[in-house]
Amino acid sequence: MKTVKIKKGWQFKITGKPSQRIEERPANTYVASLPEKIPFVKPRLHVQKGDNVKIGSVLFEDKKHSDLKFLSPGSGRISDINYGPRRVIQEVVIALDDNETHEPFNVYSEPVLDEIDRNTLISRLMSGGMWPFIRQLPFRQIADPDFLPNAVWVTLGSADPFQPSAQVYLKDQADFFESGIKAIRRLADTVSICRYDETSDKNDSAANMVTHRILGKYPASDPGVVLYHTKKTASENQDWYIDGQDVIHIGKFLKTGAYPTDRIVSFSDGSSENSFHLKTRMGVRLNDLVSRKTDNQYKRWIVGGVLSGYMSTFDNFLDLYHTSIMIIEESHESELFGFVRPGSKKLSNSRTVLSAASSEPLSINSDMHGEKRPCVNCGYCANICPVDIMPQFTYKSIDADEIEEALAYGLLDCVECGLCSFVCPSKIELSDFLINAKHRYHKELNQIV
CATH class of the missing domain: 2.40.50 (OB fold (Dihydrolipoamide Acetyltransferase, E2P))
Incomplete structure (x- = not known):
């Protein structure tokens, strides 16, 4: 087993880390x-x-x-x-419906999975709705079935404590996970299974299959970060990746012949008593995940992670990829003379506030503590970036429409973690800017109209 230690990143200090407790939340209607x-x-x-x-x-x-x-x-x-x-x-x-029914699909035994032809398997996964779970770097699009990658990266656990724990979703799913891995091995010569160290359990079903042990702060567990620190040739830049929970879905689909809809979702509203894992289903309405009434007028719903997710509302639905829900306070008031206060309860990566001297978890809200200002070349974003790109110079190159210069600074290495936006004292949404630039470049490469 290889150990990959990521030095840069950020250690979460946010209250409401989901516990290992599981509660069931079926979709209502x-x-x-x-x-x-x-x-x-x-x-x-x-x-x-x-x-x-x-x-x-x-x-x-x-x-x-x-x-x-x-x-x-x-x-x-x-x-x-x-x-x-x-x-x-x-x-x-x-x-x-009150009584739901399934479309039938072919069932595959273990010996068949060991020998199944790659093209046949791809065809089955595409027609069975499983292929979208396999994605391709660096653009993170659905994997190109006509492309043969150097490796497929399977991620177990996350450096973001608000994502589902691998210990939770692997429980009682050993057979399906192993079958999913067997299928993935038919797609590429190398399958690398990465386990984030702080979520590891030597007694779970995946312990003997792990090839890479990941150490470090967020986003150390991201497949793009791991690939950046382990790749040896440029041909590896287009490797595929898949989340461990989705490997279970592939195994379940192949062994049962039914499209799986179950999902383990992490949920947090900032309090310890209401932060846990939920057993629910794909596409569930977000409000169905809450057992107690919330005042949605003063709450912000975040899907996919506080740094890398997106804002939603209680009457929206869970998308295909994201499995994390957070509810934070919606801030409507400005703090009087906030810039001169010591900041003992303010979450920040900067050492200019008193909270930097403590490791105590802090509550968060939607307050930006200031308005957007011009970039001051402080270098905070470059110092925290886990893949050593220069976000501030990449941002300026994109703004000047110098795409070749942005690529030279490492635009395609961006793992879309959101840290550059979080630490920026000028309140520039650097992460969104870089992601949009990557999408535009992908569109140009593929000549999508």
Whole structure:
């Protein structure tokens, strides 16, 4: 086993770390698929409002790859198809039946998985809605089935304590995880299984399969970070990766012949008594995850992580990839003379506030503590970046439309962790800026109209 230690990053000091406790939260009446949240996919709908679907029925396909199917996470009636600006499909909402039914798929035994042809397996995963779980660096798009990667990276656990724990989602899933790994091994010559050290358990089902032990602060466990610190040639830049929980889904799909919809989601509202893991399902409405009433007028819902996720609302749905929900206070008031206060309760990476002297977890809210200002070349973002790019110079190059210069500074190495935005004293959303630039470059490379 190799040990990879990442020196740069940030250690979380936020209250409300989810405990190992699991509570069940089934969807009440609705689930949804969110095409808008799947990058680089142009959906072509297979259903319309009022149609009846089963779990595993095709909802839409990718216009560029018609073999790539996206399946229904619920059985019932298509109650709504919501569009955004420029007719972007945001949600396909399904009103659930009392008795749900599944579309049947082929079942594969262990000996068959050991010998299955790569192209046959890819075809089954694409038609069965499992292929979108496998993604490709550096753009983090759905993996190109015609490309043979040097390796597939499987991630177990996260340096972000607000993401689901591998110990939780691996429990009682050993057979499905091993079957999923068998299938992944048919896709590439090398499969690297990375375990973040602080979440490791020598007694769980994956302990003997781990190839890389990851040490360090957030985002040390990100596959892009691990690849950056281990790669030897440029050909490895397009390696594939998949989350451990999604490996379980692939194994379950192949062994049961049914499209799996179960999900382990971490939930936190900042308090220790209401921060835990939830056993729910794909596409669940966020409000169904809360057992007690919350005053949503003064709360901000964050999906996918406080630094790398996105803002949502209580009546939205869980997308395909993200498995973390946080609720923080919505700040509406400015602090009088906040710039002269010692800041003993302010979360910051800077040592100019008193909280830097303590390791005590702090509560957070949505207050920016200031407005956006011009970049002052402080270097905070470069000092914390885990892949050694120069975010401030990359930002300026992109702003000047010098894409080649931005690439030279390491734009494609960006792992989209959000740390550069977090530490920026000028309140510049550097992470969003870099992500949007990567997406534009990907569009140019692939000539997407």
